[in-house]
Each structure stands twice: as structure tokens, then as C-alpha cells.
Amino acid sequence: MWRNTELVRGLTLSLALLLAACAGAPQRSADPQQAESPRPAATQAAPPELPKSSSESPGAEPALAETPMHADGLEPSADTAANGSSPPMDFWAGLRSELQFTRCADEDTQSRHWTKRYAGYPQRFQQTIEQIAPLMQYVAAELRAADLPVDFVFLPIVESTYFPHRSRGERPAGIWQLMPQTARGYGAPMKPQYDGRLDYAQATHAAITLLTHLRVQFNDDWKLVNMAFNAGEYRVKNALKGSKGSRLPEPRGLSPITIEHYAKLRSLGCLIDQPERFNLQLPIIDDTRALASVELPEAWPIEFLAHLLVIDPQELKKLNPGLFGTHTPGFPGYRLMVPARAKDDLIAGLAPLPTAVSARWQRVALADPEQQRTLVLQSGLEWDLFTSINRQGGERVWLPTGTGVPKPVALSEPAGETYRVRQGDTLWHIAKRYRLRVQQLVDWNGLGKRALIKPGQWLRLRAPE
Numbered sequence: 035m036w037r038n039t040e041l042v043r044g045l046t047l048s049l050a051l052l053l054a055a056c057a058g059a060p061q062r063s064a065d066p067q068q069a070e071s072p073r074p075a076a077t078q079a080a081p082p083e084l085p086k087s088s089s090e091s092p093g094a095e096p097a098l099a100e101t102p103m104h105a106d107g108l109e110p111s112a113d114t115a116a117n118g119s120s121p122p123m124d125f126w127a128g129l130r131s132e133l134q135f136t137r138c139a140d141e142d143t144q145s146r147h148w149t150k151r152y153a154g155y156p157q158r159f160q161q162t163i164e165q166i167a168p169l170m171q172y173v174a175a176e177l178r179a180a181d182l183p184v185d186f187v188f189l190p191i192v193e194s195t196y197f198p199h200r201s202r203g204e205r206p207a208g209i210w211q212l213m214p215q216t217a218r219g220y221g222a223p224m225k226p227q228y229d230g231r232l233d234y235a236q237a238t239h240a241a242i243t244l245l246t247h248l249r250v251q252f253n254d255d256w257k258l259v260n261m262a263f264n265a266g267e268y269r270v271k272n273a274l275k276g277s278k279g280s281r282l283p284e285p286r287g288l289s290p291i292t293i294e295h296y297a298k299l300r301s302l303g304c305l306i307d308q309p310e311r312f313n314l315q316l317p318i319i320d321d322t323r324a325l326a327s328v329e330l331p332e333a334w335p336i337e338f339l340a341h342l343l344v345i346d347p348q349e350l351k352k353l354n355p356g357l358f359g360t361h362t363p364g365f366p367g368y369r370l371m372v373p374a375r376a377k378d379d380l381i382a383g384l385a386p387l388p389t390a391v392s393a394r395w396q397r398v399a400l401a402d403p404e405q406q407r408t409l410v411l412q413s414g415l416e417w418d419l420f421t422s423i424n425r426q427g428g429e430r431v432w433l434p435t436g437t438g439v440p441k442p443v444a445l446s447e448p449a450g451e452t453y454r455v456r457q458g459d460t461l462w463h464i465a466k467r468y469r470l471r472v473q474q475l476v477d478w479n480g481l482g483k484r485a486l487i488k489p490g491q492w493l494r495l496r497a498p499e
Contacts, residue, residue, distance in 0.1 A: 038473075049187075110295040125171055125319045129306060134183040135256045135344065136303020138311070144294065148301035153312035159305070164317040167195040169209070172325045173238055180242045182249065183256060188302040189241075189263065192295060198232040198355045200469070206233040210241040220244045221367055227359030235327035235369035236356060257296055265292040324374035325353070329379060332392035333364030338432060342383040342423075343376045361393055386419055388434070396436035399429055409433055468495055 141149065152159060163170075174187045190196045190209040201207040204214055208231035216226060222230030222240035230236040245259060251267055252258040262270040265288060273285035309316050330339075336357060340347040351357055353371045362370060372380060391413075400406045410420045413433050424431045453464060461481075465472045475481070478494040487493070 048193070050110065058142040096326050125167070125174075126306065126309075126316045128172060129184055129187070132178075132184045133307055134185055135301055136185040136188065136300045137307045140300060141304060142297075142300075144297035145300040145304065148294070148298050149304045149312070152301060153314065154303060156312065156314050160315055160317065162195065166191070167317060167319055168323045168325050169196045169234060171319065172327075176238055176242055182242065182245055182248055185256070185299070186245060186260075188299050188306075189260070190220055191302055192298045198237075198474045199231065200229075209234060210237050210238040212237060212240060216240075216244065219243075220247075223363075225365075225367065227357070227361075228363040229356045229358070230363075231356065233354050233356030233369070233371065234325070235371040236353075239367070239369060258285070260296045260299055261288060261292050264295045265289065281296070322373075322375065325371055326374040326377040327369040327371050328377055330368055330370050330384075331364065332363055332364045332389045334359045334392050335361050335395050335436075337397070338395040339370065339380065341432060343372060343380050345373065345376065364393070383423070388414070391434040394434040395432055396434075397430045398433050398435060400431060406431065409435060452497050453493045455487045455489055455493060457487075457489045459487065461487060464493065 120435075121300055135432040138149075144449060169190070170187050173190065174184050177184050177186055193211040194209045195211050198208050199211070206213050207229065208217075208222075210231075212220075212222060212231045214231070217231045217237070217240055218224065220240040222233070222236045224230060238329065245263065248259045248262050248267060252262065252270070258270055258274075270288070273281050275290050276282045305312055305314060306316070336350060337347045337360070339362070340350045343350065350372070353373075357363075362368060398409065400409065407417075410433065413420075413435055415434070420431075420433075453468070455464075461472050461475050464470075465475055474497075475493060475495075476485070478497055481487075
């Protein structure tokens with residue numbers, strides 16, 4: 035595409051596809067439509083120990099390594115995992131019936147090559163798909179609403195394995211790996227304490243807006259649309275130019291990375307199209323994990339929204355990894371990701387509240403009922419509305435009496451200073467996840483040159499004081 039504070043930790047299943055051709059992405063032109071070079075995906079195939087350079091060959095070993103998602107509602111329930119062998123229906127069947135250009139019937143030599151390689155790791159593939167299924171459901175629904183092929187639900191797998199990778203400077207980030215200028219131009223801004231590229235809902239909105247633009251530019255040629263998403267619109271247009279202004283039937287001179295990007299997309303579609311052919315079992319979709327987004331143009335305290343949703347504030351933040359502060363960013367078109375089961379409750383809870391004081395909600399400790407009534411009267415809230423918001427009771431109540439000024443949150447919190455090793459982790463994967471070097475982990479934790487790490491072991495992610 036033209037395009038970490040704390041990375042989220044604690045997922046039981048920590049296996050994910052790493053489909054990209056190299057680890058880093060070159061910087062691009064500030065013009066959101068013009069890329070300096072095609073952008074490799076955010077993750078790369080896992081080497082034995084040390085990370086490969088960003089110039090890794092596109093034919094590198096594919097992919098299934100430990101890039102976790104989140105310890106939140108995205109994690110499969112125990113019941114879902116136990117029943118994973120039952121025949122999948124609903125989402126997968128619907129997706130399969132709607133595929134337009136990634137069916138196995140559309141295979142060629144390149145895509146078949148990647149299909150076989152990914153199918154060589156069936157257990158990891160299945161575990162990964164189960165992890166990211168709620169996000170795939172959400173993206174598929176957004177694609178349908180935009181009248182785009184659901185085949186593009188595989189694009190964030192190729193880009194990032196649906197992991198919201200952070201980046202520095204003018205480099206791509208998020209599940210769609212959007213470049214900063216592109217993200218701003220298509221509705222995923224970057225603000226103090228907020229990065230729209232990292233938010234699942236906001237970045238998906240921006241990516242779909244971009245895909246809609248590209249479909250017009252390339253007349254619904256989905257191969258060219260995908261290539262332009264990776265390499266840039268004008269790069270692909272230039273690759274189609276023949277002599278004397280003629281148009282070539284196929285783009286010429288594009289990077290092998292861009293060519294393989296499209297092959298990987300089609301290979302994933304084939305695995306979903308005919309899973310039995312590759313001895314794959316697709317997981318049953320647990321509807322309790324479904325996600326939805328709510329438009330919130332005003333700034334609201336995250337803890338207050340979590341209170342209305344009746345979920346833990348940290349869970350809400352994990353569903354919205356672009357939020358770094360205490361409040362939502364507050365701009366027209368901002369989308370908050372929430373559990374689908376709670377979406378209507380949130381909308382109903384916010385409907386009677388005055389938007390003029392949206393950012394001012396705070397928890398207040400009250401000494402006695404008389405003080406409570408005085409503050410409620412001063413806040414301008416009706417008593418019935420106050421009691422409805424605070425129906426859970428307790429000595430601390432929610433009132434719109436704060437300053438409304440979002441408080442900055444440090445991007446390196448104490449919780450991010452250590453990491454507990456999970457099954458399947460390697461030093462290389464942990465270092466990559468937290469943007470560190472393997473040698474730093476070795477030095478900070480007093481590990482020997484050939485030391486092995488084991489599940490349950492704690493590692494420092496910072497140099498000792």
C-alpha cells in the first residue's frame with residue numbers, strides 16, 4: 035500500500051501468518067498517489083534466529099510465526115476451541131460464495147506455489163484464522179457495504195496478519211499498512227494521542243475509501259487495483275504505458291514484491307475456497323466475538339464509554355489500538371470499535387447525553403446524598419438520567435464536571451517493561467514485535483549466547499535502571 039508504545043500482549047493462541055516479503059518498508063513520496071517503491075508487507079518470514087534485511091527475496095520461506103493479536107474479546111472462547119472440528123457454516127460459506135477473483139479456479143503457477151506453501155502449516159493456519167476471524171467478519175461486512183469484492187478481506191493478512199503494527203516517521207502502519215499521507219487523505223488522521231492507521235475501524239474505512247478510488251481508476255480490474263494498493267496508483271499506471279501513448283495489456287517493470295503480493299492474496303482465497311483440498315478445518319465463528327463500529331464525532335472519555343458498554347476500559351482500548359490517551363479523538367467520521375452485542379446499548383446510552391459536555395465526564399467521589407444532588411443539579415443533568423447512568427451504584431459516580439481536557443498518557447508504561455514468554459515464542463519474534471534487537475534482549479536478561487527461553491519466563495523489554 036502507499037502508504038510501538040505498547041504492543042498488546044496476552045493472547046493464548048500466539049500463532050499468526052507472516053506473509054510478507056520483507057520486514058521494513060521504504061519511505062515514499064509525500065504524494066499519497068505516488069509511491070517511491072512497492073511496499074513490502076509489515077511482517078516477514080521467520081528465519082532461524084536473526085532478522086533478515088529489508089531486502090529479503092520475495093521467494094523467502096513463508097510464514098506462520100508468532101505474531102499475537104490481543105488478549106481481549108477477539109480470543110476464541112473455550113467452547114469455540116473445543117468445538118473447532120465441527121463443520122463450519124455461515125461466514126465461511128457466505129465468503130466462499132462471494133469470491134470473485136481468488137477462487138482456486140483462478141490459480142496460476144505463482145499463486146499455486148504460495149497456496150501449497152501456506153497449506154504446509156495447517157494447524158498454524160487454522161489457529162491464525164480463528165484469532166483474526168472477528169476482524170475478518172468486520173472487514174468483509176464493510177467491503178460488502180462499499181460494493182467491493184470480499185476477496186479483499188485477505189489483504190490485511192498479506193499486509194500484516196491483521197496485527198496493528200506501529201512504525202516511526204513516514205513509514206506504513208496498522209493492519210492495512212497505510213502510509214501517513216495516504217491515511218490522512220482517506221480518513222485515518224494522526225493526532226496527538228491518536229493514530230488512525232492503528233485503529234481497526236478507522237484504518238479499514240480509509241483502506242476501503244482508497245480501494246473505491248482505485249476501482250474507478252482501473253475500471254474494476256482487481257489485479258491492477260491490488261497492485262496499485264501495494265505499489266501506488268501512478269507507478270502502476272506508468273507500468274501500463276506503451277509506445278506512443280498505447281496501453282499495455284499487462285503492467286511491465288513492477289517489483290517482484292508487488293507481483294507476489296497479488297499471488298499471495300489469491301492463494302489465501304483458494305485456501306478458504308477449498309479447505310478440504312488442503313486438509314484444513316475452518317473454525318466455527320463465535321457470534322459473541324463479533325465486532326461493530328459506532329461513529330463518535332465528539333470526544334468522549336474512554337473509561338466513560340467502557341462504563342456504558344459494561345466492559346473493562348483496557349478491553350475497549352485493545353479493540354481500538356490507535357487510542358493512546360484518555361479520550362476518543364473527536365472528529366467527524368471517527369469510528370469506535372466495540373463488541374457488536376453492545377453497540378445498540380452504547381448508542382442508546384449516549385443518545386440523551388448533551389454533546390456539548392461530552393469530554394467532561396468523570397468519576398466523582400461524593401461524601402453524602404445531599405452533595406450528590408447538589409452536583410447533579412449544577413451539572414444540568416436530569417435526576418432520572420443521572421440515576422440511569424449510575425445504575426450500578428457505588429460511592430463514585432459519573433458526572434460531566436471535569437475540565438474536558440484529555441490527559442496525555444505516556445507511551446511507555448510500566449506494563450510494557452516486561453514480557454512473559456508464551457508457547458512458540460522465540461527471541462527473534464519477541465524482538466521484532468517490540469521493535470528491539472535480539473542482542474538487546476540477550477544483554478538485558480543475562481542470557482547466554484545459545485540460551486533457550488521457555489513458556490512462563492519473564493523477559494525485560496528495557497535496559498535495567
